[in-house]
Amino acid sequence: MGDQRGTLTGTDLARIRQGSFRLLAAGYGRPSLASNAQIESGLVALDALGFGSFSFAGGFWDWGAALRSAELGGVSAEFVRLFGSGLDGAICSPVESQQLGSNLQGDPARHAGRIEDLMRRSGFSLSDDDRPPDHLVVELELASALCGSEAAARARGESGEQELELQQEIVVVLAMWLPEFARRVIQQDQSGVFGRLAAATDAFVQHEIDLVRLLLDSVPEPA
């Protein structure tokens, strides 16, 4: 999609980010042959969009390579060991209110409530699974959906400003707890897969924090 000189349309840029968030969310789901295949094909699709030119791409390639060479049974066991099978007992709980621990400001439900409110304002709702709204997978999927909305807006010739502002909200939330979560996963992971996934996630969110601001700054003033 990008031409030889590295030019992307705004729509393609939004799609790359949508796909990246979606892929990361899939990585924190229960491992299976199907999910691994989905991740592999997702990486190929992102590459075709011109994703490789971005600074965070290297982390995704490393994760993909680790996933390809890892044994599924071992990865599955490590998934349960790290992220638990419920809210309790996880070494590295992928839930925002759990991760913030001693830094928690007020009622844990506020964290979930904030995400639910963001969903409502952006026209999305929580799917019917066991994950709380402030679960990492939910937050990543919401970010992905918002990038998808931005892509659709740009395809209609709009600036995507509203969607970018909503993205900024979710990315700021992620940046608040993700670095420490990623650090713990990298430290604790014994499979070689989830540490690389966490590093890729951290790198991508760091990049998004800056990129969304740049994109918002680039929205032209109304004529």
Next chain:
Amino acid sequence: MKWIACSDRVDWQGVGVDVLERSGWCGDPDMPDDDGWGLIGCAEDADPHDVERRLRDAGFDPGSVPRVWLSEVDRSDPERIRRRTTSIASRVAAYPGTRPDHLKPVMPPVVSRRTFLSFRTPAYRTVPRPDLDSCGAADGCRACADVCPHGALRWTRGTIDQDRLACQGCGRCITACPVGAMVNPAFTSEAIEAELTGLLGDDDLVAGVMLHCSRMAPPPDQPGWFRVAVPCVGMLPPHWILAPLRHGAAAVAVVPCDCGKETDAAARVAESVASARSWLGAAGWDDAVVRVLDAPDALPLNRSLMDVDGSVLGPRGAVAMAVGLGVMWRDDLAPLGRVLIDDETCTGCEMCATVCPSDALRSRVSDNGLAIDFDAALCTACHQCLDRCPEDGAIRLEYIIDPDAVVAGATPLVAHTLVACVKCGGSIATEAALTRIASSLGSDPTILKQVTSVCLDCRGSTMVF
């Protein structure tokens, strides 16, 4: 090291660099298949942003791939080409790699709605970040935040928060950091010194070094001179300006910065160049004015001979330069300092020793006594002690290079008597601190007696009348 090299403007026969020649490479650069390769293009034709993008696309960290853009001056001299490739390869060999938080995306400005609909892939600038293992922010040091002209650094509850987008990469935080914790992976002291060594070698070459700002197009190349990029010339303290001379450059020129990102850059550069000349002059260099320049000029006939051991760009670089030049020198820009403590005003609160990031000030407890020691070899005149001292006039800082003091080691500046707890015998505080507290608390004898007779641990369980 092997190189993929454009052959449109260079006849590589006999140059003595191991190249894989590519005609038209600058217009459509192909990337290496694996590690161990560098890239050589023509400064007039190559698009560095496009090359960086292609390197990332090929799975490389661009910082780890040596890239040399040859000017017309370079191409006219095979020896220059050899030195440039050697120096850039050495510089990249010292590259430590980047973390995600070191990379700031930069996108071209949007000028119209039409342009807004398409983007170039971001370019990335590396920005400095503190190394948490050596950063003194947890003890109150904020030397980097104090000098940042763009408000990109903020000390918050013991950490340094950085706004990457606000950072303009001026590098002032790097040279302000007393312990070298502020690191920009693209401009480490090791990498810059490796480049200088590669350019100047240890042979008879008489050449000058132009230090220039990395944020704008390099200055025109000149025969006899090599260009070395630093984050911005406004960051350069005197010992950094003198560093090329230590490596054997005949002269060093600090090219004025027109990038316009810091309005005081020109004035800072002029002051720093003047200070560097003054320091050399004080050390007996009667040709200092032709060795340290503000623009490339005629070169002296010989290399500089400077007897300095070790790195001069690292956190202890100023000490190495001070010992090597061996002269006492006072100047507002002197990179070392001398702390003086007034024993009448000092209360021994130890705030200076706590905050001192380089441990130049250290508190030492002995029998019934507390001393504050000072080691001139570790003081970088960061004035964090001055800024944090709660007692006006207790601390003075002199900007001075004193080679004798540097080698003397730690010496006591002030000594206080510690008052013992009447219950457990442990220390309460220094006598001077308790006197200070007494003067603040007024004349309530009960409170005074409680505070000045028992330590914190015993205070809750002991009443003293």
